[in-house]
Amino acid sequence: MDFERPWLANYPKGIGPEVDLEKYASIVSVLEETCRLYRDNPAFANFGKKITYAEVDELSTRFANYLLHELKLKKGDRVALMMPNILQYPIAIFGVLRAGLTVVNTNPMYTARELRHQLTDSGASAIVVLENFAHVVEEVVADTPIKQVIVTGVGDMLAFPKGALVNFVLRHVKKQVPEYSLPGHVRFNDTLAKGVGKTLPAIELRGEDIAFLQYTGGTTGVAKGAMLTHRNLVANMQQSSIWIGTNATMGQEVIVTALPLYHIFALTANCLVFMKFGGLNYLITNPRDMPGFVKELSRIPFTAITGVNTLFNGLLNTPGFDKIDFSRLHLTLGGGMAVQRAVAERWKKATGVTLVEAYGLTETSPAACINPMDLPEYNGSIGLPIPSTDACIKDDDGRMLPVDEVGELCIRGPQVMAGYWQRPEETAKVIDADGWLHTGDMAKMDPQGFFYIVDRKKDxxxxxxxxxxxxxxxxxxxxxxxxxxxxxxxxxxxxxxxxxxxxxxxxxxxxxxxxxxxxxxxxxxxxxxxxxxxxxxxxxxxxxxxxxxxxxxxxxxxx
Structure with missing residues (x-):
């Protein structure tokens, strides 16, 4: 059924209704292009250490070689990653993808019960875990299909002597690494050493291959793995980068990545989209330490930052934030939860930059709607459906509702997941016969095509x-x-x-x-x-x- 798309008339100048979905075969194709175009640009930074795209290329290839040559993993096998934002994380992500495998992003704060479920449900063959959380893996590993545990320390990718000092302090002074026993585990740096000098086999990645099993929070019951394919993520990178690109310069962007990379918002918006821009991701390992976070921000010449409402609110209420130099900042993107007007207005006053609200879900890779980047001030809307995306409001009987009527927000587009991993019944509950994903969010659309979240159905x-x-x-x-x-x-x-x-x-x-x-x-x-x-x-x-x-x-x- 065809329907009106009033949002197209309000697209920012230069943005068309569709994106090129065939330009890249996979996320790996985008990575390889970026590593070719921006080899000497810094790609990721953490604890004062920067690695270039050339180093990401080399190190992720080594990790892929280890997974294929040493562990003998086969295309489509799952590898779990259980880390906060440290340099090892993007290297592991891109290594897993280059090996033709599937990333299972795992929250490092999981309890043993939650971790056991996710590792078992996903059928993960290997896990990379930060040593601070290795004791939880120890508790459950015998009950899971995990064949190899790879352990790393916060300081492992930092230069000597800083890396050794960071690890020593965390282990012995701050006592943040509980004792663990994982017989047969290997260190992450050793996997990189074992991958040297080997040839990465040519692996054909297709759009329908699963890139990520991204587990939803489980607020409605047991956590489910959204199957996000290479096509889903490439589509969302194309959609988001064209939209954000009106306010970004290739090879020049420095984005603050405070939300964890295991969360779909930071994974796509920061790690993948800004990688496509040849930008630098500043990884913040512990954003909950607000004074430490503000201190770090004061040293970073950042141009962009993403976050959730509570993060922006926390920064605004931390002494020293108002002293930061915001002269290079030109992009602030809020999502993950509703941005409050009071917080958005204070952000604009403090930084001079509009807090632009976006909307997405794990199931939409995540971006579905974003406000125009040249928005003069916060408008209370989640924005317009981005290119190649349709959105509508439906009632409980599945009928489309007219402008300004409240109903359930439904999304259709190439970024909508392939379904929930091994849960066809759950998939059928949220994706209808016409391909509409039912979000569970109550919303309305105004005559200009801007959407407004009224609330979660269940809240x-x-x-x-x-x-x-x-x-x-x-x-x-x-x-x-x-x-x-x-x-x-x-x-x-x-x-x-x-x-x-x-x-x-x-x-x-x-x-x-x-x-x-x-x-x-x-x-x-x-x-x-x-x-x-x-x-x-x-x-x-x-x-x-x-x-x-x-x-x-x-x-x-x-x-």
């Missing part, structure tokens, strides 16, 4: 039959000067079915519940007002900084 609060969207309540309360962070959830109520509860982290310790309620009364209609106000020292968050409303709901239900 919606129903008060006496009226829909209350937590984002709206949170946005209002976030405007209060005494509020640092806020989350709104629905709690059971005998009279109204559900009532609104807000959980707040105070910036001003004198802030009271009555003040919050009075402020809301001025800004929200009656049924949206919070009945309960709770103050906490911190909000529960996922490892990439998403506020976990479900945990707040669960704790409220037990109270």
């Amino acid at each position: 919606m609060i129903l008060v006496s039959g009226f829909n209350v969207y937590p984002n709206e309540v949170e946005d209002v309360i976030a405007l209060m000067p005494g509020v640092l962070e806020v989350a709104a959830v629905g709690v059971p109520d005998d009279k109204s079915g559900e009532a609104v509860k807000v959980v707040i982290v105070r910036k001003d310790p004198a802030l009271t519940a009555d003040q919050v309620k009075a402020f809301c009364k001025e800004n929200l209609t009656g049924y949206k007002l919070p009945r309960y106000v709770e103050f906490r020292d911190e909000l529960p968050k996922s490892n990439v900084g998403k506020i976990l409303r479900r945990e707040l709901r669960d704790s409220a239900a037990k109270a």
Whole structure:
């Protein structure tokens, strides 16, 4: 069924409705082109050490040789990577892909239960793990198909003596490396040594080959592996780079990569898209150390930064951030969760750069909608569907809804996953017969084709039959000067079915519940007002900084 695409009329100048999906056969084709064009450019930096594209080319080839010649892995086999942002990570990613294998990105903060599920479900043959988390691998490895464990230390890719010193401090002074016993494990640097002098066989990669098994957070039950093919990722690189390219210079960009590379946002937007630009990714290993992060930012001549709302908010509230030189910064991209107006406006005031909101999912590789890069100020929208992407709003019966009506946001395009790994029934629940991915997000489209997220379907609060969207309540309360962070959830109520509860982290310790309620009364209609106000020292968050409303709901239900 054909339908109107009003967003095309509002595309930035020079951007067409479609991208060339056939230009590159695989992610490896893009990498090889970049390594040829920008050999001497720095590609990744971490702890003061930079590696060039020529070194990425050489080191990833060595790692691919090890996987193929030493481990005898076959095309399509899975290799799990369990690391924070360190130089070993991109080398391992590109090595796995060059060997014709599939990357299984693994959150290093996983518990043994979560790790056991992911390694077993994916059928991973090998795992690269940072030694700080090797004890968790030890606990589960016997229950998984893992045949080889590869261990690395934070300092392993740094020059001597710095690398040895970093490893010594982390192991023996800060005691951040718990004891582990993994008989037969090899060190990452040894795998690189074993890959020297071998010939990388010619491996034909096709668009339908799975590049990444990207596990979803599992908030709706067991974590599922989204099958992201080379075609999916190449399409999204093409789509995003054309869009962002209106505000970027080839070979000149320096992007701050604070979100972990195991998260789809940083993986595609930073590692892959800026690799295509011949840019430099500054890898931040521990962005939760905000004072340390700000100190590092003060030394980086960065031109771009991506993040989630909580990251930007954290930076804005860290002493010293306002002293940073933002003269080269021209691109700030927010996604992963709703960007709050109060945070976006403070960001613009502090940096002079608009915080441009984008929207995507693990299942869309991830970018689906992005605001124009020349946006003068934050507009509350997730933007326009990017080239070669269709978006629509559907009701519960699957009918497309007209402009300004709220329903479920659905996405169709070449970046939509091939499905969930070994879960055809789960795939069928989210991708319909016409190829539309049902996102689970409630949204509306305005007459210009800009989309607005109203909320997650499952986060919606129903008060006496009226829909209350937590984002709206949170946005209002976030405007209060005494509020640092806020989350709104629905709690059971005998009279109204559900009532609104807000959980707040105070910036001003004198802030009271009555003040919050009075402020809301001025800004929200009656049924949206919070009945309960709770103050906490911190909000529960996922490892990439998403506020976990479900945990707040669960704790409220037990109270």
